[in-house]
Amino acid sequence: MWINQHLAESPNRALLDADSKHILDQVLMKISNPVSPGHRSLVIFDIDSTLIDTSHRTAAICREFARQPSHHSQFKELCREINQWTEWVEVYHPIDFINMHSGIKIKAHSAEEKYILKFWKDRFFHEDWLVHDLPYSGGKEFVAECLLRGADIAYLTGRHNDTSIVGTKKWLATHHFPLKEESPRTRLMLKDHTAILDVDYKSSGLAHLKVGYDSIWFIENEVELILMALSDHQDVEAILFDSVHSGRAELQEKKPKTITSWVR
Secondary structure (H helix, E strand, O other): OOEOHHHOOOOOHHHHHHHHHHHHHHHHHHHHOOOOOOOOEEEEEOOEOOOEEOHHHHHHHHHHHHHOOOHHHHOHHHHHHHOOOOOOOOEOOHHHHHHHHOOOOOOOOOHHHHHHHHHHHHHHOOHHHHOOOEEOOOHHHHHHHHHHOOOEEEEEEEEEHHHHHHHHHHHHHHOOOOOOOOOOOEEEEEEOOOOOOHHHHHHHHHHHHOOOOOEEEEEEOOHHHHHHHHHHOOOEEEEEEOOOOOOOOOOOOOOOEEEOOOOO
16 A cells, blocks of 8 residues: 655655755756757646646545445445545555455455546546646645756646546646646646556657756656656656655665655
């Protein structure tokens, strides 16, 4: 179960935040002080669980699940528990999210797990539910500061063009993240095909986006994708945003630069 460490009580919290500030300040300093005339910088941001806290979207989907009359008999106790939620933390997997926040434990590989997971998957990347997301503190300010200091920015997300493009643009505008479609300095890239694996999609996305730039940063929460960038795109400085991730890969001996907060 991968829990958002931003909200966890930790004796190292102050040290982690200080390290994050130092890394972010280094990025901004390098953008502000190009090594030569014409030097071009690009900062590439993932969105989900990197710039935004997705727990509110998952909680809203769970509440919709609990509201549906057809669930009141089969999932009576679970619906009752969900309706009592007042706060939550970010957890990667929706079943882990439910199990953590309620007294009802959904068994792995059960019919209930399969049903609930499909209910969540049908909604999580759909525009109607993106409105529930909230940004991590300091994120939009850092993105805007990168742009102000002279870097171009790009959002490279695993969301899908056919279900999320309008809602993603609307969300970014609502929360004042810079994105001007008429400007080549801000770009948004989503998946065209849902069957593409994230690791392949983002590798090709990095290859496409970085053309013509001298300094490139890639900030992402998914460990698997950071490892891909370190291996296949050594001209890109990969920075791990340590929130939640799938668990498909672990850092082991790899030690990328890591931030836990956008606050500076």
